[in-house]
Amino acid sequence: MAALKDIIARDYGTPAVVIDLDIVTHNIARLQAACEARGLENRPHIKTHKSPELAAMQREAGAAGITCQKLGEAEIMADAGFDDILISYNLIGEEKIARLAALIPRARIIVAADNPVAVDAYAEAAKRAGKPLEVIIECDTGRKRAGVESVADAIALAERIKASPQLRFAGFMLYNPEDAVAQTQAFLDEALAGIRGLGLEASIISTGGTPNLSNLGRIRGTTEHRAGTYIFNDRMMLACGAAELADCALHVYTTVVSRAGPERGILDAGSKTLTSDIGGLDGHGLIREFPQARIARFAEEHGFLDLSASSRKPAIGDVVRVIPNHVCVVVNMVDRLIAVRGDEVVGEIPVAARGRIV
Amino acid sequence: MAALKDIIARDYGTPAVVIDLDIVTHNIARLQAACEARGLENRPHIKTHKSPELAAMQREAGAAGITCQKLGEAEIMADAGFDDILISYNLIGEEKIARLAALIPRARIIVAADNPVAVDAYAEAAKRAGKPLEVIIECDTGRKRAGVESVADAIALAERIKASPQLRFAGFMLYNPEDAVAQTQAFLDEALAGIRGLGLEASIISTGGTPNLSNLGRIRGTTEHRAGTYIFNDRMMLACGAAELADCALHVYTTVVSRAGPERGILDAGSKTLTSDIGGLDGHGLIREFPQARIARFAEEHGFLDLSASSRKPAIGDVVRVIPNHVCVVVNMVDRLIAVRGDEVVGEIPVAARGRIV
Known part of the structure; x- marks a missing residue:
């Protein structure tokens, strides 16, 4: 995954909302088959x-x-x-x-x-x-x-x-x-x-x-x-058993931009990216590379990392992938999703109805 | 205010994010004077x-x-x-x-x-x-x-x-x-x-x-x-004493769309409008017309009203004005703000940098 992360950080910057169309296709087919059965x-x-x-x-x-x-x-x-x-x-x-x-x-x-x-x-x-x-x-x-x-x-x-x-x-x-x-x-x-x-x-x-x-x-x-x-699935679906990690098609790619204390850090994704939807969970998302790191709270553009339970700690500049608590609100924050298949970027998908609350 | 509410509901629909430019102007002037002093x-x-x-x-x-x-x-x-x-x-x-x-x-x-x-x-x-x-x-x-x-x-x-x-x-x-x-x-x-x-x-x-x-x-x-x-100010600023009600320039106009139980109701503004930012407060916003009504929780497009402490209850179709917990995230949900002065709509203001998280 290192190569894809580098490409996304270089071409789009972070935070970036990325979906894997192979997983999307699989999720769509599985539900369709379940309905038909x-x-x-x-x-x-x-x-x-x-x-x-x-x-x-x-x-x-x-x-x-x-x-x-x-x-x-x-x-x-x-x-x-x-x-x-x-x-x-x-x-x-x-x-x-x-x-x-x-x-x-x-x-x-x-x-x-x-x-x-x-x-x-x-x-x-x-x-x-x-x-x-x-x-x-x-x-x-x-x-x-x-x-x-x-x-x-x-x-x-x-x-x-x-x-x-x-x-x-x-x-x-x-x-x-x-x-x-x-x-x-x-x-x-x-x-x-x-x-x-x-x-x-x-x-x-x-x-x-x-x-x-x-x-x-x-x-x-x-x-x-x-x-x-x-x-797409999300951390709430993982928690209720409706999905497994391999079914999670959407990740927010985010950069560690501060490590001012030994047990804490800051992500460049806050409540204006991941949203404050908590869904009954502890913390604000699952970091794939550092699953013991807790996204403890948010400012608008800051995700506050509590690293005290994480034996490894990310470094400033590291790009990590977050499964959000609730994908439906995260997609609504952006005008387009970056589409990948496996390790390859394949395009962008406009979120055409973003913000259509009326 | 009844006339303005009718105009906004008719011309823009709800939920609508509305700012009063008279209050905005007052807030801007007051801070400027405080800095200069x-x-x-x-x-x-x-x-x-x-x-x-x-x-x-x-x-x-x-x-x-x-x-x-x-x-x-x-x-x-x-x-x-x-x-x-x-x-x-x-x-x-x-x-x-x-x-x-x-x-x-x-x-x-x-x-x-x-x-x-x-x-x-x-x-x-x-x-x-x-x-x-x-x-x-x-x-x-x-x-x-x-x-x-x-x-x-x-x-x-x-x-x-x-x-x-x-x-x-x-x-x-x-x-x-x-x-x-x-x-x-x-x-x-x-x-x-x-x-x-x-x-x-x-x-x-x-x-x-x-x-x-x-x-x-x-x-x-x-x-x-x-x-x-x-x-704009918001409910967090009211809570910390940085603002009074008269200083609140932004309201979300929202319609009561369901009253399925005697002590509860649903607003057409949920976490995709008011956001889940809680800011240490109880509930998700202050309803001007029903200050004892509690916005207890959210679905994406549903604000769950707990009316048990409210002697008066809103009816289906009522339009109410909500001061959000946190205005900075609410503005970011929409592409334009509706601008009013007192009882008059005076225009629309694009949120040109909405979603600029990168």
């Missing part, structure tokens, strides 16, 4: 990479569609020709309605709702677009994020969707905690019975998350899965 | 706003120069005509040397070093540029970040700078903990005596930090101060 469609979440080029690799491997978290991401993906997009987020307010209305004619769009305000916004957008819009009901079975908490709320939303001539009920979107398969099944079964009572059928039952790949297909009725992080 | 030059740190337009406001108010944390920021500022730039960071490696050599002829550049590898890199860059380069020695008097920890190390670096025909010794750069004035003074006095023994004089003694404004000019010999956050 269980008869599920694969709808990868592009919030991890925000790149039409990488989404195209997922599609070419067999993905049936993609998932976006924000309308701005969906617009970028529609621009790039993606034609089956689930936006897994409540879209609310006039600005979102207007943009959604413009997007609806351009692709198959499915939107998620957990409340009547969002459903009414979708009806208005579909009316303006002059084309029916599919709505999936987001259900919360323990994560306490978005999603209706009760089957009664789910049924009430399904009725509201049914009552709108512009909307089509698509099904249920789940993002259950990894240990909540049984309670999620119970919720889903009851919700399915409820909507059948309304004369509706769910064409999509969507599960989500890379940590939930261990549960893939375990919820009866599932038709598709949304995973994002699996394409 | 103490006979100090003002060298604001542009890492907070990353915007030539805002740096120009600081210069027009009287700033003698600017501070940049990264070479990429300095390049953007030189492109915009700034001609007196301190880069307060060790620059190491061939890629940095080449870019620094290209930058040196374009402006007065002062670079910081805490180790011989950086000093040698600077000599090489200056040699290639064919123009002497000023080097300031970064000193650590308790923060344990970058900076020589001992006076002996400082003197040794000064000797190395003196020995290079391409380099000019500029002085000392301090970033002392707020409670370490006395020990910083002792370090500085001893270091100054040491370099005088080498026949050198320090033309710059630079202190730093918005929390250190309470110490402004208290370290004898100081010639200039570098503050960044003061231009």
Whole structure:
């Protein structure tokens, strides 16, 4: 790896966000095979990479569609020709309605709702677009994020969707905690019975998350899965057992720029590169060359190294590779990823939807 | 404020990063006056706003120069005509040397070093540029970040700078903990005596930090101060007493998109907008309209509201204004800031150096 490190430091400088396309290809193929083995469609979440080029690799491997978290991401993906997009987020307010209305004619769009305000916004957008819009009901079975908490709320939303001539009920979107398969099944079964009572059928039952790949297909009725992080993996995925070191496709190359004390040092990657997402872990990343060195805290451009547990210590000028705690936020910090295959740089991949928070 | 909120939600959508230029102007003028009252030059740190337009406001108010944390920021500022730039960071490696050599002829550049590898890199860059380069020695008097920890190390670096025909010794750069004035003074006095023994004089003694404004000019010999956050302020500055609510120029406008439980809700701003920088605080921001609501945790695009301590609860669709924990990282998430004066939108300000981590 020394040669590649030298090339990246020389040609791009550090910190640099680098992905290995061989590992990316392997990760994409493995998830696709897992979905197919269980008869599920694969709808990868592009919030991890925000790149039409990488989404195209997922599609070419067999993905049936993609998932976006924000309308701005969906617009970028529609621009790039993606034609089956689930936006897994409540879209609310006039600005979102207007943009959604413009997007609806351009692709198959499915939107998620957990409340009547969002459903009414979708009806208005579909009316303006002059084309029916599919709505999936987001259900919360323990994560306490978005999603209706009760089957009664789910049924009430399904009725509201049914009552709108512009909307089509698509099904249920789940993002259950990894240990909540049984309670999620119970919720889903009851919700399915409820909507059948309304004369509706769910064409999509969507599960989500890379940590939930261990549960893939375990919820009866599932038709598709949304995973994002699996394409690169990170320290959180290592910690939960969803990935091994060889599956980690993304590294941040960073230089040791200070060693002012014998037991400490400074990396040129801080919270503006690796971000402060901690994900329940200790420290801010895994240094491949010095796994006992702890990235203890951050300033914006400084990663504070605690070297007290590391028998070997890096020298000033050393370039090291860090697996970040959370890749999805790291990719979003940069305008392009440096792509390698093994020891060779093969190009750059724009993060076209970086910063598309609106 | 209701009218402005409606306008921003309608014209820009949420989440939106909004600055009030009246407050910005007030904050700039106040720091400038404080520096002048103490006979100090003002060298604001542009890492907070990353915007030539805002740096120009600081210069027009009287700033003698600017501070940049990264070479990429300095390049953007030189492109915009700034001609007196301190880069307060060790620059190491061939890629940095080449870019620094290209930058040196374009402006007065002062670079910081805490180790011989950086000093040698600077000599090489200056040699290639064919123009002497000023080097300031970064000193650590308790923060344990970058900076020589001992006076002996400082003197040794000064000797190395003196020995290079391409380099000019500029002085000392301090970033002392707020409670370490006395020990910083002792370090500085001893270091100054040491370099005088080498026949050198320090033309710059630079202190730093918005929390250190309470110490402004208290370290004898100081010639200039570098503050960044003061231009906007944030929840960390409120917590340390460096700012009051009326001094907070930046708000993130965000919409309540889910209220699935009676004591909780979801904002459409998560760690990809407000970032996970915690700064020793509880929670992730202050909601102006619901100060008892706690932003308890984040997903990338979800801010999890704990409303249990809030007697009033927001409704789905409500737009609220959040003072982030740490503005410097929030500005870096977006390509432009929305500028207002009081209740009126007056324009957009590009964050030209966003993401310039290299």
